[in-house]
Amino acid sequence: MGTEAVGTLAYDAPAAKVDRRRLIEQLGDAVRGLVAATCAAEAPPEELERAIAGTRQLAEGLRGFARPLGTASSSEDPLLPHLYPAGHGAGNPVAPPVHVEATEEGVRSRITLGRQYEGPRGRTHGGISALLLDEVLAYASTSAGRGGFTAYLNTSYHQAVPIQVPLEIRARIDAEDGRKTTVKGFIALESDPEVPLVSATALFVIPRADYEGNQK
Ligand SMILES: CCCCCCCCCCCC(=O)SCCNC(=O)CCNC(=O)[C@H](O)C(C)(C)COP(=O)(O)OP(=O)(O)OC[C@H]1O[C@@H](n2cnc3c(N)ncnc32)[C@H](O)[C@@H]1OP(=O)(O)O
Structure with missing residues (x-):
């Protein structure tokens, strides 16, 4: 084992x-x-x-070894991280290598982005920043026992997010209301972690059937 x-x-x-x-x-x-x-x-x-x-x-x-679309990989396990999601799957080469850890106030991820995530020269593509925030904010909701799907993700781009420079992404729960969880977070330089480069607020909503199933 x-x-x-x-x-x-x-x-x-x-x-x-x-x-x-x-x-x-x-x-x-x-x-x-x-x-x-x-x-x-x-x-x-x-x-x-x-x-x-x-x-x-x-x-x-x-x-030659492709599994049919919509079927789970034989390597997936309900107790282990998924391998292929576009946002963080370690087996998915398109996914940025996101690893998240718990902090006292929520969660944090440290990441350095490669050249494939470049938009304007030397800067991270804004959609990639949004992807990272969606991922880490969702993780904050999930690790607090909430979860849900992203209903909205509002992002503000304050400064360029550089490529090949260590970054820190932090997120914390802002509000909980029944099936709804509001999470806030931002991307910063690891060398200047209090200054947001991109900040976001997201609403995660648990579908009614799942939520009511868990309440029983
Ligand atoms: C290592 C890393 C690991 C990482 C760990 C995991 C990382 C995974 C991260 C991936 C996250 C994603 O990208 S998820 C994929 C992208 N998102 C989706 O596909 C979601 C698509 N949308 C949906 O499926 C649905 O709209 C839902 C589930 C979000 C909501 O459907 P519903 O449950 O029928 O919604 P409904 O009853 O109308 O609304 C419930 C309540 O939410 C409110 N509400 C719903 N939508 C909105 C909205 N856009 N803006 C404001 N409020 C809203 C309603 O007003 C209502 O409030 P009240 O009246 O009750 O007060």
């Missing part, structure tokens, strides 16, 4: 599943690195052609 940390819970997942999840995370990380290198590469034509052929061959190899 392998032990994988889930919040404060140590869960003995079957070793084969843990090993497989590690490989999936490593593949996600490797392809994420390839995506970042692709966005930065000033390579000569022959190197680009080599990269195109090699990448197409790798993709073709993996496509």
